[in-house]
Amino acid sequence: MSKKTDTPPVETIKRVGIVGAGTMGAGIGQISALKGFQVVLFDIKEDFLKRGRTQIETSLAKGKARGKLTDDDLQRVNENLITTLKLKETAQCDLVIEAVPENMALKKEIFQELDALAPDGTILSSNTSSLSVTEIAGATKNPDRIAGLHFFNPVPLMKLVEIIRGERTDPRIIETLKVFAQAVGKTPVIAKDTPGFIVNRVARPFYGEALRLLGEQATSHETIDEVLKEAGGFKMGPFELMDLIGLDVNFAVTQSVYEAYFHEPRYKPHIIQRRMVDAGLLGRKTNQGFYTYDSKKA
Ligand SMILES: NC(=O)c1ccc[n+]([C@@H]2O[C@H](COP(=O)([O-])OP(=O)(O)OC[C@H]3O[C@@H](n4cnc5c(N)ncnc54)[C@H](O)[C@@H]3O)[C@@H](O)[C@H]2O)c1
DSSP states (O other): OOSSTTSOOOSSOOEEEEEOOSHHHHHHHHHHHHTTOEEEEEOSSHHHHHHHHHHHHHHHHHHHHTTSOOHHHHHHHHHHEEEESOHHHHHTSSEEEEOOOSOHHHHHHHHHHHHHHSOTTOEEEEOOSSSOHHHHHHTSSOGGGEEEEEEOSSTTTOOEEEEEEOTTOOHHHHHHHHHHHHHTTOEEEEEESOTTTTHHHHHHHHHHHHHHHHHTTSSOHHHHHHHHHHTTOOSSOHHHHHHHHOHHHHHHHHHHHHHHTTSOGGGOOOHHHHHHHHTTOOBGGGTBSSSBOOTTTO
């Protein structure tokens, strides 16, 4: 029996805890701190926290160079964001956003810990791209306070946020998350807990067919990207996007949607993805994916 059922969710979120200071966690921390929330960013190693801080500093510097951010903005982020190696400190927030790798066992473990550490009324959310929020919540004692809060990459630029309602999510939490998403400058859309939700579901064939074309040696990945940008009007081609997202992350999402739909052939992963992940060719984060990147320039 859930002990949180009678506890109204916090209507005003002031402190945001983030678990995982990687690409997404650092980005979510950055925009939350920029909009005046107190952010407590957690990771398992000091080096990972440092890397997260560097990502934030680089992004802020770019924003300033483009005239989108002022020195006051940079100072506000600096003042509002702290990092920690203690999960307990992150759990003591009004809203916790988990952004660790796309792995169900890991997410369940973290939500069990968070559920035990967080005070009543704290909302626990996952930035998962495709895993079942209902299944993650089912591993805890209080599934009613758990929802999906799915930001897109790069977080400072992408407007959309999917709010995912698990089978047992308290509807009041969805409303609170909607207000939070708007407060950090995003456009929320609410979706039920289906594999891939909305965006990652419709995006599967975008990557899948491009990979099959490449696998059949129809043409080069550069050409496929160019054609989709020129003729299709996409801002980025599928291979550029996989490099941006991370080949590992994209492969994990593909596998999870494929599994969740009982091996529906339309969602089948491609051997190219597996080989590249095995080889550590993960895209921009390793400076090599389908394209080669210069880390200094980046
Ligand atoms: N990369 C994208 O384009 C993208 C977009 C939307 C959503 N997502 C989702 O966001 C989540 C995170 O993805 P990412 O791209 O930021 O991954 P990432 O690999 O860049 O970052 C993950 C972070 O989690 C940390 N971590 C690992 N184990 C941990 C633990 N036990 N406790 C705390 N932190 C731990 C890692 O040190 C790392 O800093 C995934 O669920 C992913 O599917 C990713």
